[in-house]
Amino acid sequence: MELDLDSLREETEKNLTKNKFRLLVLFSVGILGIFIFIALAPDMTDEEKSKVYRLPLTPQEIYELSQVFSSYTENSYLYVLSLFCFLYLLMQSFAIPGPIVLSLISGTLFGRWVGLLIVTICATTGSTICYFLSDILGKGIIVRAFPDKIQKVHGAIQQQKENVLFYLLFLRVVPIVPNWLINLTSPIIGIPIKTFFLATLFGLIPPNCIHINTGMALSSLGSTEMSYESIALLVVLGVLIMLPPIYMKYNKSKKVKI
Template identity: 30%
Template sequence: MRWKKLLIALAGGLGVGLFLWFDLGRFLTLEALKANRQSLMAYHASHRALMVAGFMAVYIIQTALSLPGAAVLSLAAGAIFGSIMGTVYANSAATIGATLAFLVTRYLLRDAIQNRFGTRLETMNRELETRGFNYLLFLRLVPLFPFFLINLAAGLTRLPLRTFVLGTMIGIIPGGFVYVNAGASLAGITSLSGIASPRVLGSFALLGLFALLPVLYNRLKAGRTPPSPPPES
């Protein structure tokens, strides 16, 4: 088991190192996407299956290794595949990548992640263990914490894998669709910061509140329940 951990850690480190060494981040910018959009669409027209597989592979690797560029990849999904199918591909790839990060954290890198981010993850860990699906859905809907940090935190808890996958898949649909749909009208975008407007973020916060309603109800109900009388001696 120890050599497996070392091998996976080396593979992940190699992936990040190659990304930085070759400066691959220059391809994951809004300017680069606009400059290469026509070429990407032409390639997709003649190699549809290969384009979809390649896009999803890149998105999965980016998410699993917590590399920058998720927003640009979501825009690219809309620009190349359209709003609906782009959302399907981007959502599926992001969920798979997040699940890989979750599994690696849980079974291989728990001690290292705990030592590196332990104090930052305490509150999130506690809520994920006690609130489960509802709290995870809230975290995915409302961007209070970085996407990769939620993956790591969930991997340190006893949250079931199926709960993590379902909560992630559902929770990232609204935010993912906003970026993918914006990518379908790529020419009108001047900056990434302008996509997630205060109105959009407010909508996400409202969705997150709905996700927490069952938790808030249970807390209120527990607070109103009178304590049981002591047993008779």
């Protein structure tokens, strides 16, 4: 079934400007929150500030960032936890790249299992907020910005419409479709919030676990040798998750032939 984006454009035209403004206000509140956290930050040396107030792009920079935050976690645990959750939710809610860096350092800051719990809650909550922002305010912007991508995701989902939950789990574990795109397009292509929430909650656990383990290896002066193992594990998990819908489809076709 083809998705009628032209009708969606017409439906959202009336409130497009207002919704853009509302999103801008919400995002501005988030940015204001960051400045408040900066103002309340514990005292840092100039060297520590140079490592914190930059975008970490290399394993070494991620390692240095985790070490700075680790040194403050013991004495300012609540502050570090609050800042971590706030940044994760802000980036996930507005589809901003960066949560993976927070996932990488979470194990070093909070421990493997507590870090996984925190990241799972933040990732699921942030993705759900993104879903609702897209549905309520962002639909008109998204259908104009990513029409081709929406159609591709919709086409892929339609091919698996009888096993949408399993397929979404597969996409979360093996991100052949970027997670931010799934978050933005899901309400537009008609994926129910319950299905979206469950697929996000359980589907993001395996990659988050891999990110945390990789980050802990980096923090202990390890290397990125885990990367290839992580990729292989993601592929294996994705294949395993796809087995139930494949089996059900085979079973259904077999019954039809009989």
